[in-house]
Every structure is written in C-alpha cells, then in structure tokens.
Amino acid sequence: MPQFCYDYARPAVTADICFFTVVEDDLRILLIRRGEEPFKGSWALPGGFLREDETLDECAARELEEEAGISGAYLQAFATFSKPDRDPRYRVITAAYFALVSAANHVLKSGSDADDAEWHSMSRLPRLAFDHRDIIEQARAALTGKMNLEPVVFALLPSRFTLTQIQKVYEAVEGQPLDKRNFRRSVLAKEWIRETGELERGHRRPAMLYERA
Amino acid sequence: MPQFCYDYARPAVTADICFFTVVEDDLRILLIRRGEEPFKGSWALPGGFLREDETLDECAARELEEEAGISGAYLQAFATFSKPDRDPRYRVITAAYFALVSAANHVLKSGSDADDAEWHSMSRLPRLAFDHRDIIEQARAALTGKMNLEPVVFALLPSRFTLTQIQKVYEAVEGQPLDKRNFRRSVLAKEWIRETGELERGHRRPAMLYERA
DNA sequence: TCAAAAGTGTTAACCGTACACCCATGC
DNA sequence: GCATGGGTGTACGGTTAACACTTTTGA
Secondary structure: OOOOOEOOOOOOEEEEEEEEEOOEEEEEEEEEEOOOOOOOOOOOOOOEOOOOOOOOHHHHHHHHHHOOOOHHHHHHHHEEEOOOOOOOOOOOOOOOEEEOHHHHHHOOOOHHHHHHEEEOOOOOOEOOOOHHHHHHHHHHHHHHHOOOOOOOHHHHHOOEOOOHHHHHHHHHHHOOOHHHHHHHHHHHHHEEEEEEEEEEEOOOOOOEEEEEE | OEEEOOOOOOOEEEEEEEEEEEEEEEEEEEEEOOOOOOOOEEEEOOOOEEEOOOOOHHHHHHHHHHHHHHOOOEEEEEEEEOHHHHHHOEEEEEHHHEEOHHHOOOOOOOOOOHHHHEEEOOOOOOOEEOHHHHHHHHHHHHHHHHOOOOHHHHHHHEEEEEEHHHHHHHHHHHHHOOOOOHHHHHHHHHOOEEEEEEEEEOOOOOEEEEOOO
C-alpha cells in the first residue's frame, strides 16, 4: 500500500449526494444501508472520496454512476460540511450535492455498490448515519429554491409530460398543494415548455403533452 | 517535523475570503501581495489552511483575524473550488467566503501577515493569483443576492448612518444607481432600521441618522 | 444668493392569489 | 350515466417603477 505523507494533517474530502426522484407524487431520496461500523445498519447518502485528478463536481458524478448506475443526472453543489467530529473515525470534509432523476429512469443498476441502495420517501426517513439528516434537510431547501428560479424540474420528469404531472412534481418537492389555474398560468408564462400537439390517451380525458422548450 | 501519512492522497483544504468594504461610494476588496512563487508579485485573497480542530467557518474567521486584524465581521460561505490544478504546487480545495466590514473599522492592523494587504477597488482589480478572479466574481454576485434578502448591509455601515449612506452602499455593491424615493420607501418598509432622533450636522442640510432596529 | 444634498407622493403597470364550473373520456 | 381528472377567466390587492420639486444648510 502506498503512503501519502504531508507536513500537516489533511482531512479526507468527499462528495455526498442527495439524490431525489418523484414517484407516485412522493419525493424520494436514494440511501445506502451501511454494512460497517460506525452506524452499521443505519442509512447514509451515497458518496465517496475525491480522487486526485477530478473536481468535486466530477467526483459527485462518478459516485452517482458507481453507486446508482446513473449518468447525466442534474447535479448541483449546495453546501460544505466540516465539523471536526462529524465522522468518528477521522476527519472528513464533505461537499454536499443534490441530484435529480425522473421516475422513468430511476431504476437502480444492481451489482457493485448499489446492492444496498433504496429509495426512501422524504416523509418517512429511516435512521441516518453521521450528520446526513442535516444535509438532507438543507438539500430539500436548496432544491425548492432552485426549482422556482431555474428550469431544473425537467430532470424529475419524463421527456414528455402533462401540466398535471409537472404540478405534482412541484407539490411533492415543496410539500404543499398548489392552485391549478395559477400554476398553469405561471409555468406557461416562464416559457420553459412547449406543446407537442400530442395527447396522452388511455386514462380519462386526454391531456396535452408538453416538452421542454 | 511531524509527518501525517494516509493510504490515499488527500488534498490540502483552505478557506479564502473575499473581504469587502465600501469607501467613497466604491466597493473594495482586501488583497495580499504574494512575496513567493507561484504568482510572485500578483495579488491573492487572504486565506489559509484548515486546522485539525476547527470548522471551515472557524478557519475563515481565524484567517480574517490573523491576516487583517479584524474579528466579528459578517462571514458567509458561498462556493467551493476544486479544480485539480488550480494551485500549481499541490492540490488545494478552497471553501470561499465573503466577509464585510464597515469603512470606519477597516483599518488594517500592521504586522504579521497583513503587511502586504491592501484594499483594491472592484472596478480596477490588479493581476490576481490562482483562480482568484473567478472567486471574486462569484463573491460579488453572492453578496448582491444576499443583501436584498437579509439585513447584512449593516456590516458595511457605521453604527449610525443616513438613508443616503445606506443607499450609496447598495449602489456600490450592485454597481448601478437606484431611485432615491423608491429606495427609501423600500428600506423603511423592511423595518431593519429605526430613527435615532439625532441629525447629522456639519455638511449641508442635516440628515436624519438611523440605526439598526 | 447659490450650490449641494435632504426630503417628500402619486400614478400606472405588473404580479400573485383566490376562487368554480364545464368538458372529454373510460368504465 | 357517472366518476375522474382536464381544462379555462376574472377580479382584487399588494408591490414595483417611473417621475420633479421644495427645503435646509454652509460657504
């Protein structure tokens, strides 16, 4: 085993990811069950150590690929966590990201690190390792803010979607119902979407399908 | 010299600070002239290495004290910089902060690290080391956003101030003039300030002095 | 008396919010 | 024919933005 030696103590640096999806009008987050101490049996955010040749953004993207088999998800850093004792083993500085994937693409690749990964409803989180509950709370707040400023909602939707679908995603993230007419007016005013001309059939009354503009 | 050895490479971690003040209606930032390679003679942000027993917030506060002799300034992290080659010597991850101090308190303590520190107008920045120009640009944007949401402007003002003074600070940070009547109405509506009853005398027509509510 | 900064209101446009009914379809 | 979700407009209140003149003082 090689050794890396420095004149001063250096912390380990990781990127941890709050990976969200919306399924059945419910905001869910990907967690991994820990098989080792500390916090054996608790759930933790996916993430891992920064490598020598990558940025934190690249690290987060790589971990998402390795631990959940997902590439190309929307990824955004939102805070850094640095309390000296947040990991009882040794010092770890964590750059926290949130990531988004649509329900259609959220099937987890089995094998490798992903075997103990599961989606958990944000309304019923299990026992969490380290300070991951704090991180998740801040992630949700960051996501809510971002969604009202920038067109990130599409990362949580299939490529074509109805206005009701997009509304359900906002409601799931914000955790509160929204007025249908006002929501439609405001989302159309933003010019983030356009009509496809196709209708979604097979349920009740067909609904117009939209796509990202 | 002690040696700290790890099984994997670890980056150095620093906190760097974009330390702003407003003087003569001009937004200025504290920079330190580098006496060593790399970037000898260029200017750099104050900052330094994270110690074993402190958070990044504490590190930023300590560096501000050591390098500029200022304590209790408003401090806020806004981004992390992690490009592998952003420091040509070895890998450094930097948590970037912005800090604010009022013109009245911005005299630099001489001695120690501060000897080569100077305030520079944001409208005429010198040659900067590393990726510090990027960091400064992002800091200004973060500061502008924060000032319109939270009462941080007081960190850039003396304890008592006129409405014109507070307006000049906003104009300096945002880099654009503001309408006097609208500005006064909106700042009074926020209820961040109250009248002192005292007038500022000695110039032209006396102005009401306000203080933080 | 003049130069300089302090102080003061009104109007119009825009935006957010509240709110209820008819329509098209599948069963 | 009925249950289900799709689709639509208006009115009110609050906020923002534009805009010009009088007052007070020091020199």
